[in-house]
Amino acid sequence: xxxxxxxxxxxxxxxxxxxxxxxxxxxxxxxxxxxxxxxxxxxxxxxxxxxxxxxxxxxxxxxxxxxxxxxxxxxxxxxxxxxxxxxxxxxxxxxxxxxxxxxxxxxxxxxxxxxxxxxxxxx
Amino acid sequence: xxxxxxxxxxxxxxxxxxxxxxxxxxxxxxxxxxxxxxxxxxxxxxxxxxxxxxxxxxxxxxxxxxxxxxxxxxxxxxxxxxxxxxxxxxxxxxxxxxxxxxxxxxxxxxxxxxxxxxxxxxx
Amino acid sequence: xxxxxxxxxxxxxxxxxxxxxxxxxxxxxxxxxxxxxxxxxxxxxxxxxxxxxxxxxxxxxxxxxxxxxxxxxxxxxxxxxxxxxxxxxxxxxxxxxxxxxxxxxxxxxxxxxxxxxxxxxxx
Amino acid sequence: xxxxxxxxxxxxxxxxxxxxxxxxxxxxxxxxxxxxxxxxxxxxxxxxxxxxxxxxxxxxxxxxxxxxxxxxxxxxxxxxxxxxxxxxxxxxxxxxxxxxxxxxxxxxxxxxxxxxxxxxxxx
DNA sequence: GTGGTCTAGACCACG
DNA sequence: GTGGTCTAGACCACC
Numbered sequence: 001x002x003x004x005x006x007x008x009x010x011x012x013x014x015x016x017x018x019x020x021x022x023x024x025x026x027x028x029x030x031x032x033x034x035x036x037x038x039x040x041x042x043x044x045x046x047x048x049x050x051x052x053x054x055x056x057x058x059x060x061x062x063x064x065x066x067x068x069x070x071x072x073x074x075x076x077x078x079x080x081x082x083x084x085x086x087x088x089x090x091x092x093x094x095x096x097x098x099x100x101x102x103x104x105x106x107x108x109x110x111x112x113x114x115x116x117x118x119x120x121x122x123x
Numbered sequence: 124x125x126x127x128x129x130x131x132x133x134x135x136x137x138x139x140x141x142x143x144x145x146x147x148x149x150x151x152x153x154x155x156x157x158x159x160x161x162x163x164x165x166x167x168x169x170x171x172x173x174x175x176x177x178x179x180x181x182x183x184x185x186x187x188x189x190x191x192x193x194x195x196x197x198x199x200x201x202x203x204x205x206x207x208x209x210x211x212x213x214x215x216x217x218x219x220x221x222x223x224x225x226x227x228x229x230x231x232x233x234x235x236x237x238x239x240x241x242x243x244x245x246x
Numbered sequence: 247x248x249x250x251x252x253x254x255x256x257x258x259x260x261x262x263x264x265x266x267x268x269x270x271x272x273x274x275x276x277x278x279x280x281x282x283x284x285x286x287x288x289x290x291x292x293x294x295x296x297x298x299x300x301x302x303x304x305x306x307x308x309x310x311x312x313x314x315x316x317x318x319x320x321x322x323x324x325x326x327x328x329x330x331x332x333x334x335x336x337x338x339x340x341x342x343x344x345x346x347x348x349x350x351x352x353x354x355x356x357x358x359x360x361x362x363x364x365x366x367x368x369x
Numbered sequence: 370x371x372x373x374x375x376x377x378x379x380x381x382x383x384x385x386x387x388x389x390x391x392x393x394x395x396x397x398x399x400x401x402x403x404x405x406x407x408x409x410x411x412x413x414x415x416x417x418x419x420x421x422x423x424x425x426x427x428x429x430x431x432x433x434x435x436x437x438x439x440x441x442x443x444x445x446x447x448x449x450x451x452x453x454x455x456x457x458x459x460x461x462x463x464x465x466x467x468x469x470x471x472x473x474x475x476x477x478x479x480x481x482x483x484x485x486x487x488x489x490x491x492x
Numbered sequence: 493g494t495g496g497t498c499t500a501g502a503c504c505a506c507g
Numbered sequence: 508g509t510g511g512t513c514t515a516g517a518c519c520a521c522c
Contacts, residue, residue, distance in 0.1 A: 248472070249472070251465065251468075254465060254469075256469065261469070261472070264469060264472050264473040264474075265472050265473075267473060267474055268471070268472050268473045268474035269474075270474070271473075271474030272474050329474065332473065332474070333473065333474055333475060333479070335473075336469070336470050336473035336474065336475050337470075337475065337479065337483055339466065339469065339470070339473075340466060340467075340469075340470045340475070340480065340483050341483055341486075341487055342377055342378070342379070342466075343462065343463055343466030343467075344463075344466075344483065344484065344487045345374070345377075345487070346377075346379060346384070346387060346459070346462065346463075347459055347460075347462070347463045348487075348491065349371075349372070349373075349384065349387045349388055349391055350387040350388075350390055350391050350394075350455070350456065350458075350459035350462075351387075351390060351391030351392075351393075351394035351395050351452070351455075351456055351459065352456060352459050352460065352463065354488055354491075356456075356460065357463065357484065358484065360460055360463050360464055360467070361467065361480060361481065361484060363464075364464055364467045364468070364471075365477050368471065368477075
């Protein structure tokens with residue numbers, strides 16, 4: 001369901017958070033539905049369960065998920081809005097990255113080229 | 124001349140390096156010209172002088188600047204090409220950021236919108 | 247009759263035990279009377295019947311209730327005193343909460359205000 | 370500066386968060402000032418550094434502190450309001466505890482007695 | 493020295 | 508089986 005890049009400089013738990021938020025934001029995981037278990041996800045991503053647990057813990061603090069002891073994590077009721085708020089963070093991070101790219105001397109044409117390249121590779 | 128974001132997860136010295144490389148790559152700082160002094164830059168950016176010194180040290184090692192004993196740093200002769208090599212790093216980081224944005228659930232339309240927004244704000 | 251908070255860090259079965267003990271201690275459930283059935287209570291509290299069963303099992307072990315095969319649980323004869331012993335636990339937990347509140351920076355005036363507020367709302 | 374109770378059922382990291390928030394809320398730690406280092410605090414509280422780090426991480430997410438890489442954590446600028454917002458949480462937890470106490474069958478006179486007892490012991 | 497992430501493994505409580 | 512906390516120790520980057 002989620003994919004992460006262990007070689008990225010971005011912390012694993014952030015990548016996992018982004019992935020989970022993405023699932024909710026795209027409607028692949030709807031309010032009331034059960035999220036994959038920490039251990040299952042950790043096994044699948046080949047990551048330590050603690051790392052996944054941390055991602056969930058923070059998303060629970062944000063109100064995207066809620067945990068029921070002894071029985072999994074569930075998408076919270078108001079999750080969609082919360083997850084979309086999370087998208088704002090993602091958008092901000094993207095804007096930061098654009099600032100950084102400009103700061104580094106990339107021209108807008110370079111940037112737009114990169115977006116096109118990534119987009120076509122993505123399809 | 125340069126601006127940095129102290130709350131970014133990106134290392135300060137990397138941001139400073141990117142900024143300096145950007146100045147050279149954009150031609151705002153030409154070969155033979157004197158770079159801002161470590162202490163001046165540190166004061167302006169409100170950053171530890173050691174951090175600025177480290178950025179210069181690494182750029183000198185890359186051949187973008189050269190140190191003249193007792194008289195600051197100057198843009199090296201072949202600096203432009205060297206600085207452009209740095210652009211590749213910037214481009215890669217940008218691609219990473221795009222991956223991350225996608226992973227977070229942003230649609231390509233969102234991403235393109237962000238680019239447009241930043242671009243127009245930039246002018 | 248009982249209300250619980252599923253998002254509290256306190257174990258559900260403890261909350262249920264507290265609630266049942268409270269019913270007895272306040273005299274709302276008198277010795278010889280029949281306690282609500284496990285399934286009814288579980289349904290009403292939207293909780294796993296196992297959890298309610300566990301609460302009863304422990305209260306039976308404490309001597310507050312007694313089970314009659316095939317006919318539910320009844321308030322035991324000496325239940326009142328037993329239930330009052332449970333009050334000591336409750337009192338200790340309250341003292342813990344007060345410590346915690348102080349540690350968090352609440353002033354005694356805040357605390358007394360909270361007590362007053364809750365008390366008046368309770369009537 | 371902070372004291373915690375290792376035998377409390379409350380998670381250590383929550384107690385530490387409460388303690389730190391308390392320091393800020395009471396003005397013992399003012400915006401701009403440096404907080405005790407993770408390792409120092411961990412050593413003093415005889416707790417694993419990770420546990421203290423987690424407390425700080427969450428308070429940073431709340432905006433009470435900010436971390437500067439390689440050089441400690443500092444009380445954030447708007448920390449006072451954030452910390453006070455944290456006091457609301459503390460107040461809510463206290464109200465929960467009062468609910469719980471009532472639910473368990475404690476009378477208001479018992480509760481007020483407990484408050485008085487704790488208060489006098491506190492002086 | 494500082495904060496930060498990650499792993500590993502133990503232990504608890506809940507269902 | 509589930510989530511949750513804690514410890515221990517390694518490793519990284521920054522100042």
